[in-house]
Amino acid sequence: MLHSTTPAKDDVFVTRLLDKLKVEFEPELVPIRPEPYAKMLNCFHNVEEKVKRDGGRIHYGWAIHKTTILCEAERHAVWEDEEEELVDVTPTEVQAEHTLFVSDNEGFEYTGQDTDNVRINITGNPIVDDFIRVNETLSKIHAYGTRESDMHMYLPDAALELHQYYEALKNALQGFIYMGGTPKKRCLCQGLDRYKNCHGKSIVPRIKADLRKLKTVLGEADRPA
Template identity: 35%
Template sequence: MFTTTTPARIDPPMRRLIDTVTPGGQARYLPVRPTPDATVNGCFSNVRAKVARDGGRRLCGWQLWEWPGVLVEAEFHAVWLSPGDEMVEITPKPHGEDRILFVPDERRDYQGEVVDNVRIALHDDQLVQHFIRVSRAIVQVQARNGQPAGPGQVRVPAEQIAPLRQAQHFLGYAIDARLREHDPCPCGSGVRYRQCHGHELELALA
């Protein structure tokens, strides 16, 4: 999503995120070694195929992301645990990252449900808060519409999701352009975001 990438280090906000999803969890960097048939959004099916071929088992946990200066994010994820107990990331990355930061979470297993990402804002700004709330709303609409075929393959009526996706993109590009809530709204009205689209979105999300 936008400019999220593998965090360069485990700083205090990242530590707080790790403790939110798996208290006391031990995060570690894993090199990305994709299997030839693996797909970007298909970690669970990638690992299922790998286990069927080579043994070992699935290990669920959280892949950790950072949008530098904006937010940190945890995504429910699976890696392959080899028969020799080595954690291996076999799922390719959308932006070609060659390593991931991963924290195992043995309390959780994947049952085909929609699991939302957990996000923590790095500064208090309405644009970032709205981005996080809109992203959560998208997953809630998806979850209301029944079980997905797999992550990234959710079937939802387009008219329910499209306005939320539009808002998410609008906010994402505004944040990438370093706009803050007191700047003129990106729509070009000349009014501050808070009083313009920020106000509209606040009503829509309520």
Template identity: 30%
Template sequence: MRVEPGAVFRYCFQAVADKVARDGGACVYGWMIWEYPGFLVEGEFHAIWQDPAGALVDISPKPDGEQLILFLADSTRCWNYRPTPSVRLPLSMDQRVLNTIVQAVATDWLRMKYWDGEEARIPPQAHLEFMKDPISNFLRTGRNDSCGCGSGKKFKQCCLPMIQKCL
């Protein structure tokens, strides 16, 4: 891993695009895998730089200064300038683990709903209201309603399957 000067945490897509424009190579999309031992495994959509010689290099800074990541390339995905929900799998059926996943999914959902093209500007009251009872808020959306994340897809074809995995 080589953190690129000027790269900002959570902005891997822009950092890699800038690197490709400056030094050549290619952008590779995929999933950065995090394990929280005994708790959950999370796949976060991520971009890394493929240098002109073909080596894969992560140039984005990490929250805790990690120097090594597990990255799985995914040629079926590309950055569409909207947040991509993380994939989370529990390592335990403990209610605390499941609640954490539901809360994280709710946060992803709100982030997508309030995305303005650059960042999610979630009104504090919307977040507080939603988080009081995220399950009920998800369930108020009908299967054939437009998904609240703003994707334009029906709820049943968008966020519902992800939510059902966590219930």
């Protein structure tokens, strides 16, 4: 997993990401005060439990993170108290005092669906664009799943097979990028060609073909990823 940090509100890449999100509000730093019962990566249920215990309401939006290759927004929920102050009650994997949060509370309600992160490439390396495409493909595959619990999802065999392939490709791309991979370097598959003439040429056509095949076998996904 990529190590992420909380970017500054005026970071140029945050501005570009907000343009892509098309949100109405400006980002704000929301204090992180995890509740003892809260679990990492489980913000929606954490806030729902907080509301049951202490009142207030759930407030939806996006948490903004930055790595060395991406600036991305992740669907997120924080707790809003009676004075309309926001608090992030979900613990983070990396110790931090604040979440950079942008409100997007209208027209969204969490009902178990997966919502893909919104990402932008902050490097000049086009392989990062392929990494983003593969992540987006995984989200489209998840749309065929049925959530069995907060952390587990059932996927039909056709979707599961593709998921395994693209999850492995995502990890390979990430490692390749961090090892200094560029389009002119030997491909991540260790074939004789450069990346641009090997996987760099085949990823986009394969994604299109695989998603068409999945739609043929399983039909339209019941809900958007």
